Amino acid sequence: MPKCVIDGREIDVPAGTTVIQAGLMAGIEIPHFCWHPDLPVDGNCRMCLVEIEKMPKLQIACNTVVSDGMVVRTTSEKAVQAHRTTLEFLLVNHPIDCPVCDQAGECYLQDQYMEHGLHDSKIQPEEKVRKRKVVDLGPIMLDAERCVLCSRCLRFEANVTGTNSFEFVNRGDHMQISTFENRPITHNYAGNLADVCPVGALLSHDFRFKMRVWFLEATDSVCPGCSTGCNIFIDHRDGEAQRLRPRRNVEVNKSWMCDIGRKEYKEIALDTRVTAARVRGTSGWEGASVPTALDTLADRLREAGTASAFLATPQATNEDLFAFRTLAEKVGGMLDFRVGDPQDKVRVLEDSVLLRADRNPNTQGCLDQGLGRTGVKEILAACAAGKVGALVLQGPELLRSAEALDALGRVPFVAVMATREEPLLDRAHLVLPAAMWAEVDGTFTNYQRRVQRIRRAFAAPGSATPRWQMAAGVSTRLGTPLPAATARDVFALLARAVPDYAGLDFKTVGAGGRGLPAGPEQIATQEARA
Template sequence: MPKIIIDAVEYEVEAGQNLIQAAASVGITIPHYCYHPGLSVSGNCRMCLVEVKGPRGVMAQIACSTPATEGLEVMVNTDTVKKMRQGVMEFLLLNHPIDCPICDQAGECGLQDYYMDYGLYTNRSTVPKVKKNKVVDVGPLVMLDQERCILCSRCVRFCDEVTHSNELVIAGRGEKCRIQTFPGKQLDNPYSANVVDICPVGALTSKDFRFKKRVWFLSTAKSVCTGCSKGCNIYLDHEKGQVYRYRPRHNAAVNDYWICDEGRLSYKVLNENCLQEALIHGEAHPYSTVLERAQAAIAHTLEKHGKVAIGALASPHASLEDNFVLQDLLGQVLGPDQVWGPAHQELGSSDDFLRQADKTPNRAGLAFLGISTDPEATQKQLANPELKLLIILENNCEEAAFDQLLQTHRPTLIYLGSKQNRLAQKADYTLPITNHAEQYGSYVNSEQRLQKVYRALLPSGDAQPGWQALLSLLKPQLKATPSYSDVEDVWGQLREKIPALKGLSFYELPEDGLSLLPTETEVLVAEEVGNV
């Protein structure tokens, strides 16, 4: 690892980094606009100018294109460096509109932040500002303000290098330069809204989020997108029980710095049709009443028809913890063969980047628990006329599959879900449970990576975490009641089920997740055992 000197202090940094990355790794911020770690280096904003000692003395260099090599000596906070940054800021602000009070980027704007550190605070210009188009509709999700643009070229490089869709270009010369789409094209690729995230100023804004909420009012939680099986890492921004947006959270092993537009907008389902009350045949009743009647229905079915008359559907939408508790508790009551996977597949559009055809976030989690994910096998179980009572956990199968089930025969339905959907209305007994934004939990993505989500919102109405509602529902039938009081207690049992979790608590799960794939050593051992 090379050793470099920054402001007379020696640091050891990783090989292959540029100066911005190396400085950041030791807690030193070098200001920049055009540089982004997920894109190529363009070096056009000049904000990252530093002084570097070399054979010919001290020279000004841009940090983004200067590799951190052994013995490099850099000054990042001298008076000369600060003066250079002030000059860059003055140039950028020369024609920049004073839109801060109405700009959506206010509060998370690089231009605002660096002005407070390096701004000249006095305008020396005596000529009128150059006017450009203020409202340019460049695509279904993105609005462009050409006057606010500082021509960092991040958005252009994103469309060229990441999506390879090449919609954006810098046109014009000199002060007339502007970002625009190519004639006849729109910014409409499946990842278009990422240009809003990487824009350092308020030039590119989200049509969905524009003018909705000042960012300083929002609270942020780390979470995972549940729109498909990829499990992209996100920041969930919310206030007063309402989610306002998803933003991508860096995870090099999953989604890098990006998320798709479909997943980005999937936050809306968290604000719609939340199930807050317990129901009997679609009508609201006190939670305790519904729980008692559902428990009585289970007891009656067991007494009259035996264990084979009761089954349960695990859910690829529910967390690993919820599905594990369903499997664990019903295994104690009925045996291991009465918990089945989803009765259908939820498929949609996909590509070779992030979007997955499987639109469920935890199908791989069911497989790790040993629950079948074969829809045909589940459909055969549902068609069995001996099935008298069915417990359904967080399931979106509301139309054809259950209509067919109800036409064949009519078991008693106990539904635990977070949405006021058709299944909640059709079920005999419905208990509200929390969604992924209202609880601590984990999901296994399509690449067998276990990732955790943090609770961002308080539960809606009477909703409880799925594992807690299941424990209450099945408690009368259990010989010994598990001591599940929080997600960590559930993990105490999960660790016995999944060897990769041994010695690891929920809160110790790495922020970038944990791969559940066998290591090379484990594969070799398994092969040797197989050859014996």
């Protein structure tokens, strides 16, 4: 392992580590524009120049590999002067757009200018080279004047999506970024272009002019859009999600997420959320408090006993699933989760990047907890034969199934935990308001068998409640309370009950998740089969 010294800090790094990476390992961020941790090095911006002992000229940190005994200075007079000069050069034709630019507050150029530049421009605004502004590329807006020609977007398109949408056109200070004939970006990963662009040249159409970023609070979470489980930030303000951004995890999604996943935040804010419980009475729906609704559910399960059935949902957290499974076992009812066979798609990639065919975040959690037991067909057959007195649905999937319609009509009591209003809820007799993924603490287990934390960003609307709490509430009413007051407690119980999760807790799962012991072999065999 080569040993080097950066700004007086000694550090051992793996062979092949570049100076910019070594700096980050030592907690030193070397200024940069074109370098990105998940893209090939291009070395074009010259912002990362550093002084290295025994080398006559400054070197670019992003493309210089650390050698043993190397001594690097990033803040020497020569290095700082180089940063200032590079910035001044980059800003020669840059418009004075910060007050109206949506990147302000998260712009590398703005940050670097405040940190290293602070020079007065020698160029008058009318002397600057004008380029195209407000070019609509579909999900992305291009402002070529703001571009620093770093080529990150080109490299993303060439190396991640393989779509090569961008090219540089013209020469010298007239050079600018463009798509062929201004064609829009049509792939499912366009949002990442706005993320990789270090300035306000590529902006998200969806988020543009919606909110100044300094008003936003970021909460770590995991995208619920498919079984990949991309790590994300939920950016929110006043209890409302404003956008989702990828959170880097080299084991799962690197720095990327798909556009389908990015739109998941809109589901949370829908004004059709189920915010209160309701029970079907003799003259139609009657509002009820959640405790009263849980009393009703407990009574019906007590009556039905083993003639009850439970269908879990792979949309739920591991904690929800554990509490639901515990309730089903207490009652002795039938149990499954495989509506639509998500288990067959959990590892199937839908494109060449991230998106998987299983659009549930926690099918693997259902499998790990052994929730595929009775069989959905068998449960429906029992319903159709009039052998089910109470059916509890952890999510509304079965209500949406046309084949289930007749069978459901034969069940005297159907309870459903739902997040959004839909006409199909009228097929139930009791509706319980469930909190959504951004409103709860918990874990999902992704297709790799990686357990990952989701965190509560804001409160659920109305009386919407985490599913595990509602299941635990019914267990309490049936005389066997779940010894857990929080999602963390439920996960501790789960870790004791499911051998592969032994020894895990919220702390050990941490920010980046934890792979389960049997994970990699299982992935290899199952992916080979897919």
